[in-house]
Amino acid sequence: MSSLFRSLSSRFRRSPREHSDSRQAEKIRVDTRRQANCKVLLLDGTDLNVIVPKSALASEVYDQVFYSLDLEERDYFGLQFTDHYHVHHWLDPMKKLVKQVPIGPPYTFRFRVKFYTSEPSNLKEELTRYQFFLQIKQDILSGRLPCSKEVGVELAAYALQSELGDYNPSEHNALFISQFRFHPEQDAQMEIDVLERFKLCRGQTPAQSEANYLSRAKWLELYGVDMHTVEGKDGNQYSLGLTPSGMLVFDGTEKIGLFFWEKIQKLDFKNRKITLVVEEDADQSVAFFCTLENIFQLHTFVFNLASHKACKHLWKCAIEHHTFFRLKTRSSVKHSRSQLFRLGSTFKYRGRTEYEAVHKDGARLSRRTTSTFERRPSQRFGPRQSHAVVNVLTEPENTSPTIEKPVEFSEPVEVTSVHLASKIPKYVLTSSCKVCYRLSSHYY
Template sequence: MSEILACQILILDGTTISQDVNKRAVGQVLLNLVYKHLGLDEKDYFGLMFTDDKSNVRWLDPLKLIRKQIKRGPYNFKFKVKLYPIQPTYLFEESTRYYMSLQIRENILQQRLPCSGDSFALLAGYIVQGEFGDSEVNDPGYLDEVPFLENVPNEIIAQVLELHKRNKGLSPAECDRKILDLSSRFTLYGLDFHDALDHAGIPILLGISGLGVSVFCGEMPQLTKLNHFPWVRVGSVNYRNKQLILEMLPIVGQTFEDSIIFMMPSKIACKETWKSCIEHHAFFRSIQPPKRPNRTNLFRRGSTFRYSGRTQLRLLQEGATNTLERKPSRRFERLSSRNRFSNRQSHARQTL
């Protein structure tokens, strides 16, 4: 039996990188290789997603053996944004903003981040400026090369053509900032969605973010927000079989249910949703992640899962220090979206 796990990771720019790790490696080993290859310092916003042998989409746990999470190959992963900053100004590194903006584009194209036609045109104007640079061209034919603008109405194309001219002088890095600033104002920005049922058995979506847990009904992209439970009101989050349980803290002068229960499609889906709650709360609300599970804390449950990365506060502190010390960003390669679907391979193979 081979001592090596040959892993393939699809990056947000459309390239695939290969990394070999020892079969006894935990998830963090592979994560570190990918972060190093991409030149990421603010790596805690990102993760590796995979589909298990039961077709469940999951995040790679950095503390567990890879082969325990994927029972048998192939070991294929997708590099994705896992945690979205509440304010894009919290990001200090150009490479972080670049990959974050690529994820925003993907979310919009897959209708997971709906926006108006005008907002779409504004985003496209920044994308085109970032890829082509300054332009005074009146013929929109060159926009056919941009995947983001496939099957877009002519009136939107006309808007993008004019916006591209107005964006003259903006660098690719400045365009990334503009994309993130605009998209952070969208209603569904930064939400990690999970299918669920309410107490009456009606299908709903739970959206987990740094602000708390939101409840939606309807189907993408037409969602209606029903409720929102900020973390400050959540006393604890538990799961039992297929039940996700939010235990709410009482508010003086108002009456609330002691527990709010959501039914998830499966036990695995329920646990993954619970994990998302743990990670979002720990990253956005904690000063530092817990060193070991505590049965008396916010997320008391028998599982040994815990958030092991840096918190947002820690990243902000480190970013401010690096800025004062004028630490330069690591160099990284930008790949035009026009080449994203060319299946280029990056042959950076390492063995640990």
């Protein structure tokens, strides 16, 4: 099997995304009757072409991607695709490829972080941390991960140190910095602040800068939150965010509650409706007088989604988050199923848990020879015109610098969605919790 991967890896090398696919098509001959051509968009901006038999399980695609990247800590990552209704799905490695993906060939996948560890220091290998670093950069720039400008300046400085090395006054100025994109609300002042912060990162290696980046990013409020838009029976839109601790509930940008996994007694879906039955502890002042039967209350919440597929996707993601972060081993699923979840489907998360990934791989990875990999430069854009004007005005009179005609600075990236957190404030579900008053009265 490894020899097969090696031959395929050498045959279908990673290529920059800006190159035309037609040139690759000339080099790659695919027997469309027996083979499936897959295009995987990687986090560093390159593409990976993978060819598997049409009858193959999706695990063969995963194996080739991980082999090409030389990635050992695989449990945190997944391949994502989009259906005709613009619903994102995770490719299930235990099912046949062509049975899952409706669009193709070629079948297009996005290699992404699926489970965001709450403690990046648990990631053993530099390559794994680099992939997390690339993912979070994308999340912030796209607006999926909200980030203040102040924190964005610090993170951008670490990103520059990782890519450029130490600050060089003869090369690195605000005009140069403006060619990079860090934040959806990036402006000229932010770029000047990034430059000043960049100067303070001197001496950090790329690995150290990326580790510092992750250590700072993990404290962002919505770091790692898998957000899904839902509709309540009151007709208002809410957002359910999946986290290692449980399910967050948002009304717009206001966080109104957190359902801890251990408090969710039932999670089920039918058609476009997903139902949660959540246990609420009785008030401590009256708990002494309660019997075992009424020492807690149950609240039922029903939400609608845009389609049956979107509803099932949310339900499956919730099961996967619960299993990966809360359970120690997959064998715990059978015992916990009747106690925590009463599910209306036979779907099970087949991957390993975070506990297994951290504690069972440590010794093996520590013995592995350090892998070498190439850090690709990030995409650059035209410099900001205002910085070019400042440079001209501040040049000494005796010099006549040659400045290329600057390109207008592009508009900030429009924020269209919020992605996904693990450092979550512990909102205890009590009778005074906002989410109970705002939502539960509609759903009993």
